[in-house]
Amino acid sequence: MDYLENIQAQMRKGILEFAILALIEETEMYASDILKKLRATELIVVEGTLYPLLSRLKRQELVEYVWKESKSGPPRKYYKLTSKGREALESLKDTWKSLYTSINSLNT
Amino acid sequence: MDYLENIQAQMRKGILEFAILALIEETEMYASDILKKLRATELIVVEGTLYPLLSRLKRQELVEYVWKESKSGPPRKYYKLTSKGREALESLKDTWKSLYTSINSLNT
DNA sequence: AAACTACCCCTTGCATAGCAAAGTACTGAG
Protein backbone atom coordinates (compact mmCIF):
# COMPACT_ATOMS: atom_id res chain seq x y z
CA MET A 1 0.00 0.00 0.00
CA ASP A 2 1.09 3.48 -0.78
CA TYR A 3 2.63 5.31 2.17
CA LEU A 4 0.52 8.39 1.66
CA GLU A 5 -2.65 6.32 1.72
CA ASN A 6 -1.41 4.74 4.88
CA ILE A 7 -1.04 8.09 6.61
CA GLN A 8 -4.54 9.01 5.50
CA ALA A 9 -5.84 5.73 6.86
CA GLN A 10 -4.14 6.48 10.18
CA MET A 11 -5.89 9.79 10.37
CA ARG A 12 -9.26 8.13 9.90
CA LYS A 13 -8.52 5.35 12.35
CA GLY A 14 -7.75 7.79 15.09
CA ILE A 15 -11.22 9.24 15.16
CA LEU A 16 -13.14 6.03 14.61
CA GLU A 17 -14.46 5.54 18.11
CA PHE A 18 -15.30 9.19 18.35
CA ALA A 19 -17.20 8.96 15.08
CA ILE A 20 -19.13 5.91 16.20
CA LEU A 21 -20.10 7.40 19.52
CA ALA A 22 -21.23 10.54 17.71
CA LEU A 23 -23.23 8.45 15.27
CA ILE A 24 -25.31 6.69 17.85
CA GLU A 25 -25.70 9.76 20.00
CA GLU A 26 -29.14 10.51 18.63
CA THR A 27 -30.22 7.36 16.86
CA GLU A 28 -29.64 3.83 17.99
CA MET A 29 -28.10 1.74 15.25
CA TYR A 30 -26.87 -1.74 14.57
CA ALA A 31 -23.58 -2.66 12.97
CA SER A 32 -24.68 -2.55 9.32
CA ASP A 33 -26.28 0.85 9.82
CA ILE A 34 -23.03 2.14 11.22
CA LEU A 35 -20.98 0.65 8.42
CA LYS A 36 -23.22 2.25 5.83
CA LYS A 37 -23.08 5.65 7.50
CA LEU A 38 -19.34 5.60 7.88
CA ARG A 39 -18.80 4.53 4.30
CA ALA A 40 -20.96 7.41 3.16
CA THR A 41 -18.62 9.82 4.91
CA GLU A 42 -15.35 8.30 3.69
CA LEU A 43 -14.59 6.88 7.11
CA ILE A 44 -14.29 3.42 5.68
CA VAL A 45 -14.54 0.58 8.15
CA VAL A 46 -14.94 -3.14 7.77
CA GLU A 47 -16.68 -5.69 9.94
CA GLY A 48 -13.48 -7.04 11.41
CA THR A 49 -12.76 -3.59 12.77
CA LEU A 50 -16.22 -2.56 13.83
CA TYR A 51 -17.36 -5.56 15.85
CA PRO A 52 -14.34 -5.73 18.14
CA LEU A 53 -14.58 -1.97 18.53
CA LEU A 54 -18.22 -2.16 19.60
CA SER A 55 -17.30 -4.91 22.03
CA ARG A 56 -14.64 -2.68 23.55
CA LEU A 57 -17.07 0.20 23.92
CA LYS A 58 -19.53 -2.19 25.52
CA ARG A 59 -16.95 -3.58 27.91
CA GLN A 60 -16.08 -0.03 28.93
CA GLU A 61 -19.77 0.65 29.41
CA LEU A 62 -19.82 3.56 27.00
CA VAL A 63 -22.51 1.86 24.96
CA GLU A 64 -25.16 -0.76 25.53
CA TYR A 65 -27.38 -2.69 23.17
CA VAL A 66 -30.78 -4.26 22.92
CA TRP A 67 -31.71 -7.18 20.69
CA LYS A 68 -34.35 -6.38 18.12
CA GLU A 69 -36.10 -8.61 15.64
CA SER A 70 -35.45 -8.05 11.97
CA LYS A 71 -37.87 -8.57 9.11
CA SER A 72 -35.17 -10.05 6.97
CA GLY A 73 -32.81 -12.25 8.92
CA PRO A 74 -31.49 -12.84 12.38
CA PRO A 75 -32.04 -10.37 15.22
CA ARG A 76 -29.81 -7.33 15.52
CA LYS A 77 -27.92 -5.65 18.31
CA TYR A 78 -29.02 -2.05 18.41
CA TYR A 79 -26.45 0.11 20.13
CA LYS A 80 -26.95 3.32 22.02
CA LEU A 81 -24.95 5.47 24.43
CA THR A 82 -24.96 4.94 28.16
CA SER A 83 -24.79 7.99 30.38
CA LYS A 84 -21.12 7.26 30.80
CA GLY A 85 -20.90 7.18 27.03
CA ARG A 86 -22.52 10.59 26.76
CA GLU A 87 -20.00 12.06 29.12
CA ALA A 88 -17.18 10.48 27.16
CA LEU A 89 -18.58 11.83 23.93
CA GLU A 90 -18.76 15.36 25.29
CA SER A 91 -15.17 15.07 26.38
CA LEU A 92 -14.14 13.78 22.96
CA LYS A 93 -15.87 16.66 21.26
CA ASP A 94 -13.66 18.99 23.26
CA THR A 95 -10.60 16.97 22.34
CA TRP A 96 -11.60 17.19 18.71
CA LYS A 97 -12.01 20.95 18.84
CA SER A 98 -8.71 21.36 20.58
CA LEU A 99 -7.04 19.11 18.05
CA TYR A 100 -8.49 21.09 15.22
CA THR A 101 -7.20 24.30 16.71
CA SER A 102 -3.77 22.80 17.27
CA ILE A 103 -3.42 21.56 13.74
CA ASN A 104 -4.49 24.83 12.27
CA SER A 105 -1.99 26.71 14.41
CA LEU A 106 0.97 24.60 13.40
CA ASN A 107 2.19 26.49 10.37
CA THR A 108 1.20 30.09 10.70
CA MET B 1 -4.73 3.92 31.67
CA ASP B 2 -8.22 5.24 31.43
CA TYR B 3 -10.08 4.19 28.31
CA LEU B 4 -11.20 7.70 27.49
CA GLU B 5 -7.64 8.95 27.62
CA ASN B 6 -6.73 6.14 25.31
CA ILE B 7 -9.27 7.23 22.71
CA GLN B 8 -7.95 10.76 22.94
CA ALA B 9 -4.42 9.49 22.49
CA GLN B 10 -5.54 7.58 19.40
CA MET B 11 -6.96 10.76 17.92
CA ARG B 12 -3.67 12.52 18.38
CA LYS B 13 -1.61 9.65 17.05
CA GLY B 14 -3.54 9.58 13.83
CA ILE B 15 -2.51 13.04 12.79
CA LEU B 16 1.06 12.89 13.99
CA GLU B 17 2.78 12.54 10.65
CA PHE B 18 0.52 15.18 9.18
CA ALA B 19 1.39 17.51 12.04
CA ILE B 20 5.11 16.95 11.61
CA LEU B 21 5.05 17.51 7.89
CA ALA B 22 3.05 20.68 8.46
CA LEU B 23 5.52 21.80 11.10
CA ILE B 24 8.55 21.65 8.88
CA GLU B 25 6.75 23.00 5.85
CA GLU B 26 8.06 26.50 6.39
CA THR B 27 10.88 26.13 8.85
CA GLU B 28 13.44 23.37 8.97
CA MET B 29 13.68 21.88 12.42
CA TYR B 30 15.54 19.21 14.33
CA ALA B 31 14.00 16.66 16.63
CA SER B 32 14.02 18.69 19.84
CA ASP B 33 12.43 21.65 18.08
CA ILE B 34 9.66 19.41 16.86
CA LEU B 35 9.12 17.86 20.27
CA LYS B 36 8.86 21.27 21.86
CA LYS B 37 6.41 22.55 19.28
CA LEU B 38 4.21 19.50 19.52
CA ARG B 39 4.16 19.59 23.29
CA ALA B 40 3.09 23.20 23.15
CA THR B 41 0.06 22.21 21.11
CA GLU B 42 -0.98 19.24 23.20
CA LEU B 43 0.18 16.80 20.56
CA ILE B 44 2.46 15.10 23.02
CA VAL B 45 5.15 12.93 21.55
CA VAL B 46 8.24 11.29 22.97
CA GLU B 47 11.61 10.59 21.44
CA GLY B 48 10.93 6.91 20.96
CA THR B 49 8.02 7.83 18.74
CA LEU B 50 9.53 10.72 16.87
CA TYR B 51 12.82 9.27 15.74
CA PRO B 52 11.41 6.17 14.10
CA LEU B 53 8.73 8.34 12.54
CA LEU B 54 11.28 10.71 11.05
CA SER B 55 13.20 7.72 9.76
CA ARG B 56 10.07 6.44 8.04
CA LEU B 57 9.41 9.80 6.46
CA LYS B 58 13.01 9.90 5.30
CA ARG B 59 12.85 6.39 3.86
CA GLN B 60 9.72 7.37 1.95
CA GLU B 61 11.54 10.46 0.73
CA LEU B 62 8.97 12.87 2.10
CA VAL B 63 11.64 14.61 4.15
CA GLU B 64 15.39 15.06 4.00
CA TYR B 65 17.88 16.42 6.47
CA VAL B 66 21.15 18.28 6.69
CA TRP B 67 23.63 18.13 9.54
CA LYS B 68 24.22 21.42 11.25
CA GLU B 69 26.65 22.41 13.97
CA SER B 70 25.24 23.41 17.31
CA LYS B 71 26.62 26.00 19.67
CA SER B 72 25.85 23.85 22.65
CA GLY B 73 26.49 20.21 21.94
CA PRO B 74 26.69 17.70 19.14
CA PRO B 75 25.50 18.46 15.60
CA ARG B 76 21.83 18.21 14.73
CA LYS B 77 19.81 16.78 11.91
CA TYR B 78 17.66 19.54 10.50
CA TYR B 79 14.69 18.17 8.62
CA LYS B 80 12.80 19.76 5.76
CA LEU B 81 10.29 18.67 3.15
CA THR B 82 11.26 17.24 -0.21
CA SER B 83 9.14 18.13 -3.22
CA LYS B 84 7.48 14.76 -2.82
CA GLY B 85 6.84 15.69 0.78
CA ARG B 86 5.19 18.92 -0.26
CA GLU B 87 2.85 17.08 -2.54
CA ALA B 88 2.01 14.62 0.21
CA LEU B 89 1.34 17.45 2.62
CA GLU B 90 -1.05 19.14 0.22
CA SER B 91 -2.88 15.88 -0.15
CA LEU B 92 -3.05 15.41 3.60
CA LYS B 93 -4.43 18.89 4.05
CA ASP B 94 -7.29 17.87 1.81
CA THR B 95 -7.79 14.68 3.77
CA TRP B 96 -7.87 16.69 6.93
CA LYS B 97 -10.50 19.08 5.59
CA SER B 98 -12.59 16.23 4.34
CA LEU B 99 -12.28 14.48 7.68
CA TYR B 100 -13.35 17.58 9.49
CA THR B 101 -16.40 17.91 7.28
CA SER B 102 -17.27 14.26 7.76
CA ILE B 103 -17.10 14.41 11.52
CA ASN B 104 -19.18 17.51 11.69
CA SER B 105 -21.82 15.96 9.49
CA LEU B 106 -22.18 12.83 11.57
CA ASN B 107 -24.82 13.90 14.03
CA THR B 108 -26.97 16.56 12.49
C1' DA C 1 43.31 15.17 31.31
C1' DA C 2 39.76 13.14 33.57
C1' DA C 3 35.20 13.64 35.16
C1' DC C 4 30.90 15.76 34.72
C1' DT C 5 26.91 17.73 32.50
C1' DA C 6 24.03 18.70 28.81
C1' DC C 7 22.55 17.57 24.49
C1' DC C 8 21.38 14.62 20.57
C1' DC C 9 20.34 10.47 17.95
C1' DC C 10 18.91 5.64 17.84
C1' DT C 11 17.22 0.84 19.14
C1' DT C 12 14.78 -2.89 21.68
C1' DG C 13 10.75 -5.14 23.45
C1' DC C 14 6.04 -4.84 24.48
C1' DA C 15 1.07 -3.86 23.97
C1' DT C 16 -2.61 -2.21 21.21
C1' DA C 17 -5.66 -2.21 17.44
C1' DG C 18 -7.15 -2.28 12.38
C1' DC C 19 -7.94 -5.54 8.92
C1' DA C 20 -8.48 -9.70 5.78
C1' DA C 21 -10.42 -13.85 5.97
C1' DA C 22 -12.85 -17.48 7.68
C1' DG C 23 -16.33 -19.24 10.88
C1' DT C 24 -20.90 -19.62 13.35
C1' DA C 25 -25.73 -18.98 13.55
C1' DC C 26 -30.35 -17.43 12.62
C1' DT C 27 -34.32 -16.53 9.16
C1' DG C 28 -37.41 -17.10 5.38
C1' DA C 29 -38.10 -18.89 0.53
C1' DG C 30 -38.45 -22.47 -2.60
Place this chain on the structure above:
DNA sequence: CTCAGTACTTTGCTATGCAAGGGGTAGTTT
Protein backbone atom coordinates in the same frame (compact mmCIF):
# COMPACT_ATOMS: atom_id res chain seq x y z
C1' DC D 1 -34.29 -29.49 4.16
C1' DT D 2 -31.35 -27.01 1.47
C1' DC D 3 -30.05 -22.47 -0.05
C1' DA D 4 -29.30 -17.54 0.10
C1' DG D 5 -29.18 -13.58 2.72
C1' DT D 6 -28.16 -11.34 6.93
C1' DA D 7 -25.76 -10.70 11.33
C1' DC D 8 -22.39 -11.41 14.66
C1' DT D 9 -17.65 -13.26 16.08
C1' DT D 10 -12.90 -14.88 16.00
C1' DT D 11 -8.10 -15.78 14.33
C1' DG D 12 -3.69 -14.46 12.68
C1' DC D 13 -0.99 -10.88 10.88
C1' DT D 14 1.07 -6.43 10.82
C1' DA D 15 1.99 -1.69 11.95
C1' DT D 16 3.17 1.58 15.27
C1' DG D 17 3.34 4.40 19.67
C1' DC D 18 5.91 4.25 23.71
C1' DA D 19 8.86 3.23 27.89
C1' DA D 20 13.32 2.34 28.70
C1' DG D 21 17.94 2.09 27.80
C1' DG D 22 22.28 2.82 25.01
C1' DG D 23 25.86 5.49 23.18
C1' DG D 24 28.21 9.34 21.22
C1' DT D 25 29.74 14.48 21.02
C1' DA D 26 30.81 19.13 22.92
C1' DG D 27 31.91 22.26 26.43
C1' DT D 28 32.97 23.02 31.47
C1' DT D 29 34.88 22.09 35.81
C1' DT D 30 38.28 20.27 38.86
